[in-house]
Amino acid sequence: MCCHTRDSNGTRINQDSDKRWPFLDMFLYSRDSQYVFGLNYVHLRKFTFKVEDVFPTQLMPFEGMLLWSMFVLIDQLWSMFVLIDQLWSMFVLIDQLWSMFVLIDQLWSMFVLIDQLWSMFVLIDQLWSMFVLIDQLWSMFVLIDQLWSMFVLIDQLWSMFVLIDQLWSMFVLIDQLWSMFVLIDQLWSMFVLIDQLWSMFVLIDQLWSMFVLIDQLWSMFVLIDQLWSMFVLIDQLWSMFVLIDQLWSMFVLIDQLWSMFVLIDQLWSMFVLIDQLWSMFVLIDQLWSMFVLIDQLWSMFVLIDQLWSMFVLIDQLWSMFVLIDQLWSMFVLIDQLWSMFVFIDQLWSMFVLID
Numbered sequence: 001m002c003c004h005t006r007d008s009n010g011t012r013i014n015q016d017s018d019k020r021w022p023f024l025d026m027f028l029y030s031r032d033s034q035y036v037f038g039l040n041y042v043h044l045r046k047f048t049f050k051v052e053d054v055f056p057t058q059l060m061p062f063e064g065m066l067l068w069s070m071f072v073l074i075d076q077l078w079s080m081f082v083l084i085d086q087l088w089s090m091f092v093l094i095d096q097l098w099s100m101f102v103l104i105d106q107l108w109s110m111f112v113l114i115d116q117l118w119s120m121f122v123l124i125d126q127l128w129s130m131f132v133l134i135d136q137l138w139s140m141f142v143l144i145d146q147l148w149s150m151f152v153l154i155d156q157l158w159s160m161f162v163l164i165d166q167l168w169s170m171f172v173l174i175d176q177l178w179s180m181f182v183l184i185d186q187l188w189s190m191f192v193l194i195d196q197l198w199s200m201f202v203l204i205d206q207l208w209s210m211f212v213l214i215d216q217l218w219s220m221f222v223l224i225d226q227l228w229s230m231f232v233l234i235d236q237l238w239s240m241f242v243l244i245d246q247l248w249s250m251f252v253l254i255d256q257l258w259s260m261f262v263l264i265d266q267l268w269s270m271f272v273l274i275d276q277l278w279s280m281f282v283l284i285d286q287l288w289s290m291f292v293l294i295d296q297l298w299s300m301f302v303l304i305d306q307l308w309s310m311f312v313l314i315d316q317l318w319s320m321f322v323l324i325d326q327l328w329s330m331f332v333l334i335d336q337l338w339s340m341f342v343f344i345d346q347l348w349s350m351f352v353l354i355d
Helices: 041-046 073-216 222-354
Strands: 002-012 020-027 029-031 035-038 048-050 058-062 065-069
Touching: 073 222
Parallel strands: none
Antiparallel strands: 002 020, 029 035, 035 048, 058 065
16 A cells, blocks of 8 residues: 655645645555556556655554655655646746647638638739720720711712712813803804894895985985985984994993803802812811721730730739748748657657656
């Protein structure tokens, strides 16, 4: 049988007393050639001593009796408590390390979740970039449709210009016909003038016949003939003056018509100049539309270049995150190796303690 103290303060005799008695625990033990140890499993783990530390024993007082006790009992108990305190400190340190590893595992889970969220954001950004590209393609198709509409409009304008050219040819033909009619009118006027001159010649011939008649009657009516001749002459002069006045009126009308034709020709020249200016403005508008289209194409190329720079930056960021992930994997591997070494060291310490 072996005994040992379990409480350094002892056991109170009663509640009001300050005196204490040591609290002892008795158990059965056995021995071999090197160690003395308890018989049950608990005492075997807690109380295992070397033989030279226990024997020879000595007598120590206990409740009015002298009982055999270990020779180095106090030193052995102190060493055992120091060892238990060290084991407890080691368990506290292991518990703190375990809490730290739990925290690291939670952080790792959080980083895994962040990495998954980052992958999801990268996928969303790629989808957004794809939608942006689709929107730009749609804008390009709209621009192509507008260009097609512009080409259709240009074709319609060309058809209109062809029609205008045909109308212009028709107006030129009409102008030539009008010139021919003007020439015919002038010829008709000349024929009218010739007819009037012929009438005047006929009148002169009649006058000549009348003069012949008067000359025949001259001998009989010399005085009357002279008076009549004078009146006839006056009348002929009056008729001639009337004819001259009609000719002068006709010349005035012809001059007015000529002035009107000159004014129409000037107006036509002005319309031709306006048509040329309009053609020049249409050409300038087409050139401006072409410059606007070139500017839109240049803006699209600048946008494509910016998108390419953004993709290059995203690719560099992704490479950096891949490198960080590889470094994190390496740190995780180092941490696992360190945990394995710590476990091996704990196993070695336990084996040393058991030995």
